[in-house]
Amino acid sequence: MSPSPKTTIKDIAKALGVSVATVSRALNGSHEVHPLTQEKVLAKAKELRYKPNIQARNLLKRRSNLIGVVVPEFITFFFPEIIIGIQEVVNKLGYQVLISQSNESSIQEAKNVEILEASMVEGIIVSVAKDCGNVDLYKRLINERMPIVFVNRVISELQASQVVIDDRKWAFKVTEHLIKCGYSRIAHLAGNNHLSVTKERLQGYKDALGAYGIEVQDKLIMYVGVQQDRAKAGINYLMNLKNKPDAIFAINDPIAVGCMLELKKRGIRIPEDIAIAGFSESPIGRIMNLTSVFQPTFEIGRKAAELLLKQIKDRNAAFETITLDAKLNIRHSTLPLHKRP
Amino acid sequence: MSPSPKTTIKDIAKALGVSVATVSRALNGSHEVHPLTQEKVLAKAKELRYKPNIQARNLLKRRSNLIGVVVPEFITFFFPEIIIGIQEVVNKLGYQVLISQSNESSIQEAKNVEILEASMVEGIIVSVAKDCGNVDLYKRLINERMPIVFVNRVISELQASQVVIDDRKWAFKVTEHLIKCGYSRIAHLAGNNHLSVTKERLQGYKDALGAYGIEVQDKLIMYVGVQQDRAKAGINYLMNLKNKPDAIFAINDPIAVGCMLELKKRGIRIPEDIAIAGFSESPIGRIMNLTSVFQPTFEIGRKAAELLLKQIKDRNAAFETITLDAKLNIRHSTLPLHKRP
DNA sequence: TGTTATTTTGTAAACGTTTGCAGAGATATT
DNA sequence: AATATCTCTGCAAACGTTTACAAAATAACA
Numbered sequence: 001m002s003p004s005p006k007t008t009i010k011d012i013a014k015a016l017g018v019s020v021a022t023v024s025r026a027l028n029g030s031h032e033v034h035p036l037t038q039e040k041v042l043a044k045a046k047e048l049r050y051k052p053n054i055q056a057r058n059l060l061k062r063r064s065n066l067i068g069v070v071v072p073e074f075i076t077f078f079f080p081e082i083i084i085g086i087q088e089v090v091n092k093l094g095y096q097v098l099i100s101q102s103n104e105s106s107i108q109e110a111k112n113v114e115i116l117e118a119s120m121v122e123g124i125i126v127s128v129a130k131d132c133g134n135v136d137l138y139k140r141l142i143n144e145r146m147p148i149v150f151v152n153r154v155i156s157e158l159q160a161s162q163v164v165i166d167d168r169k170w171a172f173k174v175t176e177h178l179i180k181c182g183y184s185r186i187a188h189l190a191g192n193n194h195l196s197v198t199k200e201r202l203q204g205y206k207d208a209l210g211a212y213g214i215e216v217q218d219k220l221i222m223y224v225g226v227q228q229d230r231a232k233a234g235i236n237y238l239m240n241l242k243n244k245p246d247a248i249f250a251i252n253d254p255i256a257v258g259c260m261l262e263l264k265k266r267g268i269r270i271p272e273d274i275a276i277a278g279f280s281e282s283p284i285g286r287i288m289n290l291t292s293v294f295q296p297t298f299e300i301g302r303k304a305a306e307l308l309l310k311q312i313k314d315r316n317a318a319f320e321t322i323t324l325d326a327k328l329n330i331r332h333s334t335l336p337l338h339k340r341p
Numbered sequence: 342m343s344p345s346p347k348t349t350i351k352d353i354a355k356a357l358g359v360s361v362a363t364v365s366r367a368l369n370g371s372h373e374v375h376p377l378t379q380e381k382v383l384a385k386a387k388e389l390r391y392k393p394n395i396q397a398r399n400l401l402k403r404r405s406n407l408i409g410v411v412v413p414e415f416i417t418f419f420f421p422e423i424i425i426g427i428q429e430v431v432n433k434l435g436y437q438v439l440i441s442q443s444n445e446s447s448i449q450e451a452k453n454v455e456i457l458e459a460s461m462v463e464g465i466i467v468s469v470a471k472d473c474g475n476v477d478l479y480k481r482l483i484n485e486r487m488p489i490v491f492v493n494r495v496i497s498e499l500q501a502s503q504v505v506i507d508d509r510k511w512a513f514k515v516t517e518h519l520i521k522c523g524y525s526r527i528a529h530l531a532g533n534n535h536l537s538v539t540k541e542r543l544q545g546y547k548d549a550l551g552a553y554g555i556e557v558q559d560k561l562i563m564y565v566g567v568q569q570d571r572a573k574a575g576i577n578y579l580m581n582l583k584n585k586p587d588a589i590f591a592i593n594d595p596i597a598v599g600c601m602l603e604l605k606k607r608g609i610r611i612p613e614d615i616a617i618a619g620f621s622e623s624p625i626g627r628i629m630n631l632t633s634v635f636q637p638t639f640e641i642g643r644k645a646a647e648l649l650l651k652q653i654k655d656r657n658a659a660f661e662t663i664t665l666d667a668k669l670n671i672r673h674s675t676l677p678l679h680k681r682p
Numbered sequence: 683t684g685t686t687a688t689t690t691t692g693t694a695a696a697c698g699t700t701t702g703c704a705g706a707g708a709t710a711t712t
Numbered sequence: 713a714a715t716a717t718c719t720c721t722g723c724a725a726a727c728g729t730t731t732a733c734a735a736a737a738t739a740a741c742a
Contacts, residue, residue, distance in 0.1 A: 006403075008698055019722045024700060034720055055400045055461060056698035060727045062347075064396065065460075075422060080415050084442070096460050098437050101425070119406075119437055120396060261628065284625050287602060349728055360692045365730060375690055397728035401697045 007048040015044055067095050068116030068124040072104045077283055085301020106133030123147030123308045130226055132194035147311035149304045154196045161319045163304045165326045167197050170293045171204025173328050174277050178247045179212050182337030183275055187220040187245035189234040189255050201251055220245055231258025247275040253282035256290055271335040289332035296324050348389040356385055408436050409457030409465040413445045418624055426642020447474030464488030464649045471567055473535035488652035490645045495537045502660045504645045506667045508538050511634045512545025514669050515618050519588045520553045523678030524616055528561040528586035530575040530596050542592055561586055572599025588616040594623035597631055612676040630673035637665050
């Protein structure tokens with residue numbers, strides 16, 4: 001009934017008239033303890049509802065069983081799925097995960113990392129905020145041999161392990177798909193200009209246009225950002241061009257979905273009046289029939305966790321980049337011109 | 342360059358020729374240390390890049406600075422928003438949050454709780470899985486005075502603190518709204534039958550029908566569950582009735598959205614052929630113009646955190662139920678009959 | 683100057699574990 | 713029967729803090 005004053009190893013030892021060392025050994029199934037004593041200890045432990053104090057153990061072993069995760073947000077499906085992948089792997093080894101979100105702010109991100117450090121996490125998995133402002137912080141961490149793995153949004157100038165997809169290649173495929181559908185004035189709504197994914201996807205877009213002999217027009221490219229509410233600005237801009245695009249490739253699904261909503265408001269039909277494709281397929285995108293690139297989020301998380309564990313085990317493990325496969329899912333939002341009713 | 346062998350309070354003491362006690366006091370800004378020594382200590386600490394070992398501190402103070410959260414899932418927006426609310430409050434007081442998801446399975450939920458216990462969390466915030474199978478477990482925890490707060494999905498037979506909205510009242514309002522729109526054969530797709538929200542919302546639905554003199558027809562009620570993929574079964578059933586409903590009140594937005602998609606597939610128009618309303622407004626629902634009840638998720642999280650902290654401070658604090666306000670947002674999916682084109 | 687009060691410091695125990703080392707008993711080997 | 717080898721147990725230190733308590737240094741007062 002009362003807030004049970006936590007039985008310790010000492011209580012068991014006293015109750016049994018043996019030393020704490022013996023109890024400890026019995027509890028840990030050490031071979032150098034008599035089967036009978038072990039049995040007694042185990043029984044008594046159960047009777048007294050003994051729960052080991054991992055803090056004490058961790059202190060001694062200089063561990064924390066904690067790993068930290070820093071993501072820009074976890075309201076949309078993307079990062080939660082990655083996190084589930086991470087947990088899947090690390091929980092099996094007894095690790096717990098501290099999750100923090102930067103809310104797309106580098107300043108908050110830095111705070112989070114510091115808190116995680118202070119919480120003595122044994123390693124960190126990071127997807128950086130859109131403004132990419134903590135290069136020095138991560139340099140320090142890497143320098144201090146803090147195990148760290150970047151996912152999705154990485155920092156190219158950093159020598160570090162990372163898990164990504166080939167954004168450039170898949171952006172190429174999206175653009176190529178639009179071209180093959182017969183679209184020729186293809187706009188690109190790019191993300192924040194420091195982000196790795198922005199650069200890669202933009203490059204893929206340009207690659208594709210080049211490959212098919214279409215001139216890259218700066219007017220058809222706008223750095224609009226990664227958050228849904230920024231889509232409106234993109235549409236505003238594109239729809240006011242003298243020479244409007246006939247297709248849009250958006251940096252990600254939130255922007256694409258934002259565009260679809262904004263276009264709908266203006267009575268512009270998709271794909272009849274304009275085609276649209278996204279990236280990092282989202283549930284909403286699926287429902288809205290948006291063509292997009294599916295990312296293996298759970299697998300990204302799992303691989304990142306594995307990479308991190310490797311580093312935790314061996315602080316001098318070589319950096320590794322894992323590039324996972326993805327998939328272009330074609331839907332109604334990019335119906336080929338010739339197939340239209 | 343090397344993995345810096347963690348400077349401790351002892352290193353500082355040795356370097357300065359003072360005792361560890363003095364260093365500790367200086368670091369903690371105790372008034373009973375000479376300003377000059379404090380200054381020296383602080384300087385040396387900075388120089389040696391001292392970072393306190395909270396594990397040692399926690400061990401001594403019998404704390405962990407950890408609180409646990411168990412939710413059915415955190416892929417959709419709902420629980421993540423609650424979690425952010427929780428973090429907002431507890432982070433300020435130096436707590437970190439361990440998040441675990443049960444994947445709607447009571448068995449996994451029990452495992453998670455045990456892991457959280459083993460991780461020495463100082464308290465737990467729970468939203469139970471759909472099958473509601475851990476009553477005894479929670480009874481034990483409450484009995485052992487483990488601080489615990491239930492949110493959203495609660496267990497009525499448990500004497501415990503909780504944060505909810507008045508599901509019954511808001512279900513009443515939704516149903517009332519449908520009635521006032523002119524619909525008379527209103528079906529209800531209910532959740533899993535053990536869930537508190539299922540019972541409450543069903544009751545609210547019945548209340549409203551009763552209040553407006555409409556007979557409750559068991560045939561128009563189906564316990565379909567809470568997950569989107571269960572919607573199809575509901576539509577299957579309802580659309581095969583001799584006397585089809587003219588409106589559907591779904592237990593939550595995922596089910597409602599699932600219904601909308603399924604109806605669309607069958608060429609049934611919303612709201613022309615059938616009206617539909619959800620519950621716990623979701624981003625997808627908003628985009629799809631689904632009438633729904635908005636829940637103050639962030640606030641739910643914040644309140645739950647406050648309740649938990651109160652219990653952590655005072656293990657004998659009285660149980661408390663906080664009922665937050667909500668809002669019925671009316672959209673196109675429940676257009677009044679007389680307003681139709 | 684000596685006494686007392688006050689400020690500053692140090693000593694040591696405590697938190698709950700694990701583990702190297704040594705000692706005690708038991709068993710095996712010659 | 714004496715010695716060597718095992719098996720089992722206990723002692724004590726260690727992990728990095730905080731904090732009573734005591735001691736020392738300083739300040740205040742007569």
